[in-house]
Amino acid sequence: xxxxxxxxxxxxxxxxxxxxxxxxxxxxxxxxxxxxxxxxxxxxxxxxxxxxxxxxxxxxxxxxxxxxxxxxxxxxxxxxxxxxxxxxxxxxxxxxxxxxxxxxxxxxxxxxxxxxxxxxxxxxxxxxxxxxxxxxxxxxxxxxxxxxxxxxxxxxxxxxxxxxxxxxxxxxxxxxxxxxxxxxxxxxxxxxxxxxxxxxxxxxxxxxxxxxxxxxxxxxxxxxxxxxxxxxxxxxxxxxxxxxxxxxxxxxxxxxxxxxxxxxxxxxxxxxxxxxxxxxxxxxxxxxxxxxxxxxxxxxxxxxxxxxxxxxxxxxxxxxxxxxxxxxxxxxxxxxxxxxxxxxxxxxxxxxxxxxxxxxxxxxxxxxxxxxxxxxxxxxxxxxxxxxxxxxxxxxxxxxxxxxxxxxxxxxxxxxxxxxxxxxxxxxxxxxxxxxxxxxxxxxxxxxxxxxxxxxxxxxxxxxxxxxxxxxxxxxxxxxxxxxxxxxxxxxxxxxxxxxxxxxxxxxxxxxxxxxxxxxxxxxxxxxxxxxxxxxxxxxxxxxxxxxxxxxxxxxxxxxxxxxxxxxxxxxxxxxxxxxxxxxxxxxxxxxxxxxxxxxxxxxxxxxxxxxxxxxxxxx
Numbered sequence: 001x002x003x004x005x006x007x008x009x010x011x012x013x014x015x016x017x018x019x020x021x022x023x024x025x026x027x028x029x030x031x032x033x034x035x036x037x038x039x040x041x042x043x044x045x046x047x048x049x050x051x052x053x054x055x056x057x058x059x060x061x062x063x064x065x066x067x068x069x070x071x072x073x074x075x076x077x078x079x080x081x082x083x084x085x086x087x088x089x090x091x092x093x094x095x096x097x098x099x100x101x102x103x104x105x106x107x108x109x110x111x112x113x114x115x116x117x118x119x120x121x122x123x124x125x126x127x128x129x130x131x132x133x134x135x136x137x138x139x140x141x142x143x144x145x146x147x148x149x150x151x152x153x154x155x156x157x158x159x160x161x162x163x164x165x166x167x168x169x170x171x172x173x174x175x176x177x178x179x180x181x182x183x184x185x186x187x188x189x190x191x192x193x194x195x196x197x198x199x200x201x202x203x204x205x206x207x208x209x210x211x212x213x214x215x216x217x218x219x220x221x222x223x224x225x226x227x228x229x230x231x232x233x234x235x236x237x238x239x240x241x242x243x244x245x246x247x248x249x250x251x252x253x254x255x256x257x258x259x260x261x262x263x264x265x266x267x268x269x270x271x272x273x274x275x276x277x278x279x280x281x282x283x284x285x286x287x288x289x290x291x292x293x294x295x296x297x298x299x300x301x302x303x304x305x306x307x308x309x310x311x312x313x314x315x316x317x318x319x320x321x322x323x324x325x326x327x328x329x330x331x332x333x334x335x336x337x338x339x340x341x342x343x344x345x346x347x348x349x350x351x352x353x354x355x356x357x358x359x360x361x362x363x364x365x366x367x368x369x370x371x372x373x374x375x376x377x378x379x380x381x382x383x384x385x386x387x388x389x390x391x392x393x394x395x396x397x398x399x400x401x402x403x404x405x406x407x408x409x410x411x412x413x414x415x416x417x418x419x420x421x422x423x424x425x426x427x428x429x430x431x432x433x434x435x436x437x438x439x440x441x442x443x444x445x446x447x448x449x450x451x452x453x454x455x456x457x458x459x460x461x462x463x464x465x466x467x468x469x470x471x472x473x474x475x476x477x478x479x480x481x482x483x484x485x486x487x488x489x490x491x492x493x494x495x496x497x498x499x500x501x502x503x504x505x506x507x508x509x510x511x512x513x514x515x516x517x518x519x520x521x522x523x524x525x526x527x528x529x530x531x532x533x534x535x536x537x538x539x540x541x542x543x544x545x546x547x548x549x550x551x552x553x554x555x556x557x558x559x560x561x562x563x564x565x566x567x568x569x570x571x572x573x574x575x576x577x578x579x580x581x582x583x584x585x586x587x588x589x590x591x592x593x594x595x596x597x598x599x600x601x602x603x604x605x606x607x608x609x610x611x612x613x614x615x616x617x618x619x620x
Contacts, residue, residue: 001104007048008097014045015090042086050077050093069278072241076274080597083264083271088597092275095605099280102609122156122190128200138190138207149199155192158210159201160185166197236282244277244587251591265593272590275600276583285575285611292618293568301551302561303535309547312530314565315511318502319460319558322495322516322524323467323477324362326534327451327555328442330517332366335423336439343435352428352438355393355400358383363424364391366440367402386410388468388491390426401429404470408434424469441473444480447556452481454559458566461510464502466495466524495524503529515558521545532558568618575611582607 018041021034050073057070073096080089126148127136133148138156141147146162149155155168167179170192179195182188188201190210252270256263290307297304304310324330339345353371356364357380368375383393389410390403401411405427408416413429423441427434452463464485467474474488487498503512514521514528525531525545533546534553543549550557586603589595595603 001101004097004101004104008094008101011045011048011090011094011097014041014048015087015094018042018045018090019087039086042090043081046077046081046090046093049097050074053093053096068241069280069283072245072274072278076271079267079271079274083267085268085271085597088601092597092601092604095601096278096280099605099608099612102612122154125156126150126153138210141203141207143203143206145203147201147203149194149201151194151196151198153194155188155190155194155199155201156210157190157201157203157207158205159188159203161188161199162202163200164197166199167195169193169195236279240279241277244273247591248273248277268597269590269593272595272597272600273587275597276586276590276595276603278604280604280608282576282579282611284608285579285615286572288612289568289572289575289615289618292615293564296568296618297561297564300557300560300564301554302557302564303549303551304561305547305549309530310565310568312511313513313548313562314569315509316513316530316562317460317510318462318464318506318512319455320464320466320499320502320512320514320524320528321483321555322514322521323465323469323474324442325517326515327448327465327477327481328444330362330442332362332424332440332442334366334370334438335441336421337436338417338419338439339436340434343430348428348436349438351395351398351400351430351435352402352426354380354395355383355391355402355428358393359385359391362442363426363440367426367438399431402426420472424473444477445553445555447554449481451555451558452483454556455562458559458562460562464498466490466498468492492523495521496527499524499527503527513558515555516546517553532561564618571614571618575614578614579607579611 018038021041022038053070054074057068057074060068060070073093077089077093080086080092122138124135125138125141127134127141128146128148141157147157147159151166161182161184163184165181165183167181168188170180170189180192182199187204188199190207248270251273252267253263255261256266287307290310293310294304294307297310304313321327334349337345337349339348349367349371353368354375356367357375357377359365379396381394381397383391385391386403386407388406390401390407392399392401392407392411394400401407401413403426405416405418405425408427408429411429411432413427413432413434416427416434417437419425419437419439421439423439426438426440428436428438455463462485463483464487465474465478465481465483466487467477468490469488471488474486478486487494490498499512499514506512511529513530513532514524515532515534516522516525517534521533522545525533525547530548531546532548532550533543534555535543535549535551548561550561582603586595586599590600
């Protein structure tokens, strides 16, 4: 950019000298020498800013690409030199380069917010080997290895803190400036910066599967997926450019033959027509607007995998949410153990823990957490899961069943004491006899209510919650959040069916977004018009299947993403409308000889610069 700016300044100075010599002739040259001096200065000024453009045009012609902006600029300016319109020829190329400079500046500015994510790539990992520290490439570290992260260093791989506590700067991942505290047994994501304490971390994912690697991959591939509007402009330019070149040829040669008028006048009109016709404003500003939108979202901890998803999000009218881990914290705690008279409370919790020990479901993990002791897996003879209902295990020759009321009914368990307490109820039966229940509850996220309110303000007409939890829990959540529709007691396949049903009944032009975080949400995320995953605590499968990832786990960021997407599309349409109206108007004027080359310069470069500057507003 510095090199381009230097060329523009030098060229502009030489151009200005040439113009002033013509006006004032301050060195008292005779007419012929004055003209030659002017021409030399104009040519030098032109070549400084135009040589690269002419070079690209020739290379593209050799490769069979005739009709691009380099070709149009080259033929228009060389033609202007041929008809002795020297100032116009240089001005067109000079202002074209000014427009290109503004475009480069805009792209650089928009990339900064995305490029800041590239700074999270770790350079090394401190691997602990037999008490010694060895500096290794993150790719060389394996699952189960222990790494040490010192103050000021980046966390190179995902894992669990085994020693130490510290504050982490997570701003590159989440966009949040407030540091987060981590202690022993806390999960830690790669890409964070350790601020003060020394941490020892047990690695849980190899570098290729780590958070930092996946984010970098998402960012690097975001611009590959183009929006329909962007694809339309690319196709439009392919047909539009050759058409205007042929129209320019017709304007240059047909009217003077028919009317027997001065050909130079018509050639000037044709060259003006060519300058105006350059589709730079559209080709540059439309992708730049989407790029700015993706950059603006990433600043706020929202990763958009492509501009096509930004466009779809702007048309979203139905928002469907998973409950656990999305609208709620997904952190379950045992609130109550209700045991029968002939069963000890501690025994009930112990057998339930062993029964659930092979499951990684949040409910199972909360029971294991409440038990708090080491589990001897040798006591578990067999264990099988009944999809959507619970688990049946054989422990110390006792058959233990843990699950919902439906599991109890399948097993023919009688005398069940059902409860209307709010939360997830895990009923327990031992040897086909009812033994009691465990009450587990989850908390609603602090900003979930705000998320639903903001989405409705943003134009979402229907909010829906899908959950595998019982009706009472679902209704309790709905009472706080005020959703439009709630479906409870759903299996993973039921969630897909509900989304299919909602997709079938919606208007064709409106879009449906699904927000989830778990492995079982991946099929629904993939099926929805646009899938949004909670990235901080969400599963890898959900993040992989989603089109947008919320790195902060805050559902309110969905409304923020929607506002960015709608602002982006608004600016895209403004740029398209403005560029086409001005260009078509000046094209008509130039065809009738009513537009000068200077007006053509504004219709091309001026419109491009204004459109580029308008694109900046996405990040404001």
